[in-house]
Amino acid sequence: MLRPVPALLALALAPLHLSAQAAGPDAAARALQPKVVEWRRDLHRHPELGNQETRTAGVVADHLRALGLAPRTGIGPTGVVAVLKGGRPGPRIALRADMDALPVTEATGLPFASTVKSEYRGQPVGVMHACGHDMHVAILMGVAEALAGMREELAGEVMFVFQPAEEGPPVAGEVAGARRMLDEGIWKEFRPDAVLGLHVWSRLHAGQLGVRAGPFMASADEWTLKIRGRQTHGSQPWAGVDPLTVAAQVLLGAQSIIARQVDITAHPVVLTAGQIQGGTRFNIIPDEATMVGTLRTFDPQVREDVIARLRSTAEHFAAASGATATLEVAGNAPATSNDPELLQRLRPALERAAGAGNLVEVxxxxxxxxxxxxxxxxxxxxxxxxxxxxxxxxxxxPMNHSPHYAPDESALDLGVRAMLQATLAFLEGG
Structure with a gap:
């Protein structure tokens, strides 16, 4: 465990001594790099789907206990939270990492590739850390160890939040992830003054960090549309009401909402159907068809408007054919927005971690x-x-979520250094 002397830490945090500041936290982070890589590879071999991250949570909790912390486990239901109290008074900050993997069969060929199989919403699937959450967990474990080694000199308190089910609940419509952790009271007694998070990202080169002030990631809604017709033999379609034809009409009509009814120059919107189910046999028109999809928006009012238009479009197409349509929308996440003042305050710390020219606007x-x-x-x-x-x-x-996604592990070092630099800068007043 690293314990820098107070004089070195003071130099590392003094705004007028940037080279010393870079040397202190960076040295702590780089000393941890072999451990962080080892943790990441272990987690990669043993991925777990949302709300099933029991092994991952155990690894995290054991590590936090070894650092002298007292983690709370079983939150939301597999989340882990711990608070590190510094030796000096100061602000509170929360650092978050997500732990869940995806229902993706790995095709990277890495020596530590996942071979795990599981079930997702009733379907047999392979399981893979195709989004890089294994890296997020390993990075935050490293940050926790570095900060624990500095605890006597730290000003303030740090909460480490290891969150399950960021990729959405294992059961459609279920409350999960960050919302469930808050509902279960993780900030009831510890309300931070700020929260930091990171994500490894294939659309930037290793060595780069990406930021943007204000809204920069969309809200995500999962919608389900059920179209109820009337079953009949396929040779006599006039004797029933065909929900598959209505589903096709709604699918095309939904695209006209975006192309003709929303000002996408001002408000980017994506409305996608990812699944259509209906029928069991080639010559039977079924009673019902179900469409499932996602809506992505950056503005809450635009979100509500598009949902209303989709519902109206579906109901009118259905009514024209004698069918009915019922739309249900589950909000998985609101739009992600960076606080402009917080970004401005911590930008120098991120620039120091990344190096000149490597902090880019996304x-x-x-x-x-x-x-x-x-x-x-x-x-x-x-x-x-x-x-x-x-x-x-x-x-x-290969993008995040690809079965071929194999991130450059140098991102682990930069992730630890960036999160550590930003945390220390916040605790010391930026």
């Missing part, structure tokens, strides 16, 4: 993150850590 993305639930409670800062090797084309590199 565009708005229509991906989503339930870190936003935390950041809607207190000021939040969320940043990306590049994972595509230098020289590899970003446009063709």
């Amino acid at each position: 565009p708005r993305y229509t991906i989503a993150e339930d870190f936003s639930v935390f950041a809607n409670e207190v000021p939040g800062l969320y940043f990306f850590v590049g994972t595509t090797p230098a020289g590899q084309d970003l446009a063709t590199a």
